[in-house]
Amino acid sequence: MDFPEALSCPLPILSHDTVQLAHGAGGKLSNEMIDKIFLPRFLNSTLEKMEDQAVLENPGGRIAFSTDTFVVDPIFFPGGDIGDLAINGTVNDIAMSGAIPKYLSVGFILEEGLPFETLHRIVLSMEKAAKLAGVQIVTGDTKVVNRGSCDKLFINTSGFGFVPENVNISASNLDVGDKILLSGTLADHGMAVMTTREGLSFQSTVESDTAGLNHLVQDMLAVSTNIHALRDPTRGGLATSLNEFATSSEVGIQLFGDAIPVKENVRGACEILGIDPLYVANEGKLVAIVPSNIADDMLSAMRGNEYGKSATIIGEVTDKHPGIVAMLTGLGANRIVDMPVGEQLPRIC
Amino acid sequence: MKYLDEFRDPVVARKILNEIHAVTTQPWVIMEICGGQTHSIIRNGIDQVLPKEIELVHGPGCPVCVTPLEIIDRAVEIAGRPNVIFTSFGDMLRVPGSHKDLFMVRSEGGDVRTVFSPLESLKIARENPDKEVVFFAVGFETTAPGNAMAVAQAAKEGLPNFSELVSHVLVPPAMEALLSSDANRVQGYLAAGHVCTVMGWDEYDPIAKKYKVPIVITGFEPMDVLDGILHTVKQLEAGTHKVENRYARIVEQGGNQPAQVLIKDVFEIANRKWRGIGEIPVSGFKISKKYAAFDAELKFSVDDIHTEEPEACISGVILQGLKKPHDCPAFGKECTPQNPLGATMVSSEGACAAYYKYQRILSE
Amino acid sequence: MCLAIPGKLLEIFDENGLKMGNIDFAGSVSKACLEYVPELEIGQYTIVHAGFALSVLNEEEAKNSFDAWDDLIDRANAEGIEVEKLERPD
Numbered sequence: 117m118d119f120p121e122a123l124s125c126p127l128p129i130l131s132h133d134t135v136q137l138a139h140g141a142g143g144k145l146s147n148e149m150i151d152k153i154f155l156p157r158f159l160n161s162t163l164e165k166m167e168d169q170a171v172l173e174n175p176g177g178r179i180a181f182s183t184d185t186f187v188v189d190p191i192f193f194p195g196g197d198i199g200d201l202a203i204n205g206t207v208n209d210i211a212m213s214g215a216i217p218k219y220l221s222v223g224f225i226l227e228e229g230l231p232f233e234t235l236h237r238i239v240l241s242m243e244k245a246a247k248l249a250g251v252q253i254v255t256g257d258t259k260v261v262n263r264g265s266c267d268k269l270f271i272n273t274s275g276f277g278f279v280p281e282n283v284n285i286s287a288s289n290l291d292v293g294d295k296i297l298l299s300g301t302l303a304d305h306g307m308a309v310m311t312t313r314e315g316l317s318f319q320s321t322v323e324s325d326t327a328g329l330n331h332l333v334q335d336m337l338a339v340s341t342n343i344h345a346l347r348d349p350t351r352g353g354l355a356t357s358l359n360e361f362a363t364s365s366e367v368g369i370q371l372f373g374d375a376i377p378v379k380e381n382v383r384g385a386c387e388i389l390g391i392d393p394l395y396v397a398n399e400g401k402l403v404a405i406v407p408s409n410i411a412d413d414m415l416s417a418m419r420g421n422e423y424g425k426s427a428t429i430i431g432e433v434t435d436k437h438p439g440i441v442a443m444l445t446g447l448g449a450n451r452i453v454d455m456p457v458g459e460q461l462p463r464i465c
Numbered sequence: 466m467k468y469l470d471e472f473r474d475p476v477v478a479r480k481i482l483n484e485i486h487a488v489t490t491q492p493w494v495i496m497e498i499c500g501g502q503t504h505s506i507i508r509n510g511i512d513q514v515l516p517k518e519i520e521l522v523h524g525p526g527c528p529v530c531v532t533p534l535e536i537i538d539r540a541v542e543i544a545g546r547p548n549v550i551f552t553s554f555g556d557m558l559r560v561p562g563s564h565k566d567l568f569m570v571r572s573e574g575g576d577v578r579t580v581f582s583p584l585e586s587l588k589i590a591r592e593n594p595d596k597e598v599v600f601f602a603v604g605f606e607t608t609a610p611g612n613a614m615a616v617a618q619a620a621k622e623g624l625p626n627f628s629e630l631v632s633h634v635l636v637p638p639a640m641e642a643l644l645s646s647d648a649n650r651v652q653g654y655l656a657a658g659h660v661c662t663v664m665g666w667d668e669y670d671p672i673a674k675k676y677k678v679p680i681v682i683t684g685f686e687p688m689d690v691l692d693g694i695l696h697t698v699k700q701l702e703a704g705t706h707k708v709e710n711r712y713a714r715i716v717e718q719g720g721n722q723p724a725q726v727l728i729k730d731v732f733e734i735a736n737r738k739w740r741g742i743g744e745i746p747v748s749g750f751k752i753s754k755k756y757a758a759f760d761a762e763l764k765f766s767v768d769d770i771h772t773e774e775p776e777a778c779i780s781g782v783i784l785q786g787l788k789k790p791h792d793c794p795a796f797g798k799e800c801t802p803q804n805p806l807g808a809t810m811v812s813s814e815g816a817c818a819a820y821y822k823y824q825r826i827l828s829e
Numbered sequence: 830m831c832l833a834i835p836g837k838l839l840e841i842f843d844e845n846g847l848k849m850g851n852i853d854f855a856g857s858v859s860k861a862c863l864e865y866v867p868e869l870e871i872g873q874y875t876i877v878h879a880g881f882a883l884s885v886l887n888e889e890e891a892k893n894s895f896d897a898w899d900d901l902i903d904r905a906n907a908e909g910i911e912v913e914k915l916e917r918p919d
């Protein structure tokens with residue numbers, strides 16, 4: 117794999133090649149790691165102070181606050197790595213309230229023996245993702261655990277942003293007649309990770325869609341603040357997000373089967389592994405529920421953003437079958453799209 | 466995708482469907498043997514758009530549904546042993562044994578791994594010479610060539626730490642067992658296209674003749690399934706009972722010869738229990754004497770398996786098309802997809818799981 | 830039972846003494862064992878189940894199915910029902 121950024125930012129010279137338990141003990145080695153690996157990449161005026169906490173301005177109004185922990189295996193996958201995933205994941209969770217994400221904290225749990233080169237690469241991609249999203253990493257923490265106590269590294273990110281006035285986005289806001297908008301193709305992230313996993317003998321061409329969606333959300337809010345619900349369908353996929361909407365709002369959701377976009381190579385991987393793209397994780401897509409009178413304008417705004425280029429209307433909210441998501445098939449039948457039970461596994465039957 | 470999308474064209478599918486409506490004059494009960502076809506039927510809603518005269522009975526064609534409880538319990542026992550890496554297709558991990566499933570074994574510290582091909586399991590054996598690597602070789606005739614190859618290859622490479630826990634079942638004996646039951650309602654069969662890819666269809670002629678049932682070899686895409694139903698209904702309406710191959714782009718009369726040769730070498734025909742149905746004579750494979758060293762059942766003696774099938778579960782008669790899931794007292798109460806009691810609630814195409822979904826929409 | 834999907838053979842190689850191939854499923858490429866389809870040539874389509882190629886796809890027979898379905902469509906047209914023509918594999 118080619119990592120041009122890593123070439124332009126060579127690994128700083130450190131006293132060790134790999135992470136030692138002492139790097140988490142708060143002494144000299146800890147400081148060396150912070151000074152050489154983290155600070156140069158995440159630097160901002162708040163972090164620079166190196167206090168135990170970040171003290172931030174409060175502009176007033178509502179705050180959206182979210183946290184997520186990332187344990188993806190493998191840590192590098194086509195289209196991204198655990199680093200940009202950790203930044204984008206929390207940025208998106210905040211953004212799905214309509215908020216503008218501002219500040220993040222980052223907590224690392226590192227496995228003893230992790231090569232610094234690996235850590236450095238991940239930190240570089242976190243830096244890049246944070247810059248793109250326009251968020252600052254203002255506080256952080258690092259722990260090192262014994263070999264075997266964690267798998268290479270885990271990352272927690274928490275963060276918050278400010279919710280603009282008049283924005284009230286919630287899973288319980290769906291109204292009958294609303295349109296369902298999807299920002300792009302399904303299943304890219306989940307299939308990128310699954311086809312990279314050892315043992316599946318794939319030469320993967322599938323790339324993760326990991327991306328920060330906060331700018332897309334702001335483009336949409338510029339059209340109208342009357343977005344009823346927003347979600348990034350990560351674990352459990354689109355089917356899970358829509359089922360949660362249908363339950364919270366006590367309405368039915370009707371999908372038009374052939375409207376749901378899936379990339380050709382992703383579909384190929386789904387077919388051979390027997391996996392339904394509706395249940396697969398996405399990391400750079402959102403589903404929006406909006407009143408039908410603003411649906412077309414919203415769609416154009418989405419298509420004007422890099423991350424919403426292939427946005428499309430995939431269904432609508434109905435008063436039939438409350439609490440249930442159904443999908444119209446090519447034959448004119450209506451099948452139920454249920455909540456998934458457990459994780460998606462490759463199957464032969 | 467080529468050779469896939471063309472067979473999913475809704476316009477053509479509706480034409481075939483219209484034709485089915487045009488030729489159907491009276492009630493018929495048709496069983497699709499294969500769980501893959503059941504999947505396609507449910508996913509595309511084919512059962513909802515057929516003439517109401519046609520009843521589709523979902524057959525026992527899914528290893529998740531028919532692998533007997535003792536084998537699951539045996540798998541669970543072996544998988545929990547400290548020196549074992551237990552490998553399985555993803556399908557089997559959630560199938561409930563008497564007390565646990567394989568997922569629970571993994572959460573308790575067992576090394577249970579999902580593989581997509583038996584050759585991956587062999588690779589794990591190669592890389593872990595100090596561990597016993599067991600592959601859960603379930604499936605029908607379609608999966609047998611791969612599972613046979615893994616054993617033959619292990620013998621060739623000299624991998625004494627590889628073995629297979631075999632629960633292989635065969636379709637024609639099960640078709641016959643269903644037809645010969647007094648309570649049988651099935652009047653025509655959609656035969657499983659991929660099983661026939663391996664075995665061909667010579668075995669079906671005597672069954673079609675003896676029981677006077679049309680048997681139509683059918684593919685899996687919506688147009689294939691509809692086409693199979695159309696030709697079954699046509700035969701039923703005309704009173705004929707031939708074996709017809711409607712999946713000729715994949716299936717040849719003699720099947721796959723090299724595969725059959727290796728299957729014969731590695732496996733031998735055995736009586737097999739089918740979960741919910743019971744023992745069917747000569748309805749499965751076990752590992753042949755020549756390869757006994759790779760038979761996990763012989764390698765790991767597991768005593769004292771006392772299987773406990775939940776009393777309420779009537780999945781057996783459901784698999785035979787004799788009762789419907791809502792006839793089961795546990796249906797939707799103690800037994801749900803989140804907490805399945807029987808195998809037909811586990812796989813999303815299992816009759817009970819499928820009914821569970823529909824019941825929700827129908828009760829509106 | 831038995832999920833099996835058609836894909837195109839891209840290349841043939843040997844692995845641990847077994848004839849293997851890379852199969853293209855609409856851009857996702859996966860490895861499969863070719864021992865059971867000795868006649869399969871690069872560029873041809875095969876049906877793969879659990880990592881094993883089991884049959885060479887017969888393009889002639891695929892066309893025959895389409896012809897039969899085309900007839901259904903022609904009949905429908907004659908009856909005044911509007912149907913688009915099939916898109917065939919080339």
Ligand code: SF4
Binds near residue numbers: 778
């Ligand atoms: S509903 Fe559950 S308990 Fe009843 S027959 Fe089906 S699987 Fe068995």
